[in-house]
Amino acid sequence: MITFKNVTKKYPDGTEAVKSINLSVKDGELLTLIGPSGCGKTTTMKIINRLIEPTDGEVFIHNKNIQEYNIHELRWNIGYVLQEIALFPHMSIEENISVVPEMKKWNKKDLTNRIDELMTMVGLDPEVHRKRKPSELSGGQQQRVGVLRALAADPDIILMDEPFSALDPISREQLQKDILSLHKEIRKTIVFVTHDIDEALAMGDRVCLMQNGEIVQVDKPQNLILHPANSFVEDFIGGRKSPWQTAVDVIIDQTQQHVYSLQEFEAGALPVDETYTVKKSNGNFAFGVHKGRKVDMPVIEHGNTLAEAMSFFEQENYSLLPVTRNNELIGTLSYKDMVLHLKKHRRTKGEVIQS
Ligand SMILES: Nc1ncnc2c1ncn2[C@@H]1O[C@H](COP(=O)(O)OP(=O)(O)OP(=O)(O)O)[C@@H](O)[C@H]1O
Numbered sequence: 192m193i194t195f196k197n198v199t200k201k202y203p204d205g206t207e208a209v210k211s212i213n214l215s216v217k218d219g220e221l222l223t224l225i226g227p228s229g230c231g232k233t234t235t236m237k238i239i240n241r242l243i244e245p246t247d248g249e250v251f252i253h254n255k256n257i258q259e260y261n262i263h264e265l266r267w268n269i270g271y272v273l274q275e276i277a278l279f280p281h282m283s284i285e286e287n288i289s290v291v292p293e294m295k296k297w298n299k300k301d302l303t304n305r306i307d308e309l310m311t312m313v314g315l316d317p318e319v320h321r322k323r324k325p326s327e328l329s330g331g332q333q334q335r336v337g338v339l340r341a342l343a344a345d346p347d348i349i350l351m352d353e354p355f356s357a358l359d360p361i362s363r364e365q366l367q368k369d370i371l372s373l374h375k376e377i378r379k380t381i382v383f384v385t386h387d388i389d390e391a392l393a394m395g396d397r398v399c400l401m402q403n404g405e406i407v408q409v410d411k412p413q414n415l416i417l418h419p420a421n422s423f424v425e426d427f428i429g430g431r432k433s434p435w436q437t438a439v440d441v442i443i444d445q446t447q448q449h450v451y452s453l454q455e456f457e458a459g460a461l462p463v464d465e466t467y468t469v470k471k472s473n474g475n476f477a478f479g480v481h482k483g484r485k486v487d488m489p490v491i492e493h494g495n496t497l498a499e500a501m502s503f504f505e506q507e508n509y510s511l512l513p514v515t516r517n518n519e520l521i522g523t524l525s526y527k528d529m530v531l532h533l534k535k536h537r538r539t540k541g542e543v544i545q546s
């Protein structure tokens with residue numbers, strides 16, 4: 192969907208901010224972009240919406256060179272959350288969010304509903320806040336409005352440059368969840384820059400790690416941890432292997448949300464686009480269902496370590512797998528459960544990796 196071909200950005204003073212990068216962001220993917228300060232993250236983002244023109248190479252969106260798009264249309268269809276909060280100070284929150292929808296000539300009623308929906312989503316009461324000016328909001332609230340403004344006109348692509356940097360950990364976690372559930376719902380293509388490796392691992396379908404204008408590794412989060420391309424990646428990830436020694440039963444989802452009985456399965460009407468597990472009447476695992484079809488899923492034992500469980504995920508394409516104790520199906524383990532555990536583990540140990 193977004194493809195970089197040998198893209199270089201060299202500034203007049205000779206700084207090569209981005210060096211011949213090749214990168215493909217897939218349709219509907221959330222790609223996190225991470226790396227030390229000055230490695231070229233913001234430059235890479237701004238090349239996508241042509242706020243920066245590369246000195247060499249080409250970028251394609253939907254297989255069309257971005258140079259061939261009308262630049263206004265290109266930008267309207269790419270929501271952008273800037274690294275620094277940049278709301279229009281003289282405009283109300285409502286007006287700030289409305290900028291692109293108004294350019295796209297949305298009708299008033301749709302727009303009003305959209306603003307209510309968006310503000311409510313991030314915990315800003317529309318009644319209280321819609322008429323306020325940015326200066327009458329806290330820094331974190333302003334940052335949320337910045338995110339909403341990027342989402343407002345329903346763009347195909349959303350670029351977020353450290354959108355949560357001014358937020359306290361709790362709001363940050365809340366907004367991470369909001370973005371993830373939003374992403375799950377609407378499957379937009381999102382490129383998300385962060386300094387926080389936990390955030391990058393927890394949020395990204397894939398993580399792109401940059402160093403000195405180059406891409407060092409683009410991979411699924413677990414592959415960065417388990418198969419770092421070199422010692423830079425290893426150092427950047429830090430000593431993250433230990434939480435992977437945690438036993439699976441600490442991490443599994445025991446809500447039975449993805450567990451159905453054989454009767455329910457046979458009665459039909461179970462979600463076709465979800466992966467889930469089915470148990471026998473004695474509580475034992477029967478089979479898994481993927482894309483509406485019965486499949487033979489590997490079974491994870493509750494005492495397996497996370498690292499062992501991961502090897503099952505590497506062999507299979509399923510988003511979740513059954514976990515059993517003495518043959519009984521006690522829950523499911525998903526990739527997201529593992530990443531969230533990893534994140535929490537680092538937080539509770541109070542280790543923060545600075546990039
Ligand atoms: N206008 C400019 N002229 C010269 N060099 C520039 C210019 N803009 C950026 N750079 C340099 O390009 C490199 C990449 O900058 P960029 O803003 O993309 O980094 P970044 O990864 O986003 O960093 P941070 O994490 O600090 O935001 C840096 O070395 C920066 O100093």
Ligand SMILES: [Mg+2]
Nearest residue numbers: 232233234274
């Ligand atoms: Mg930056």
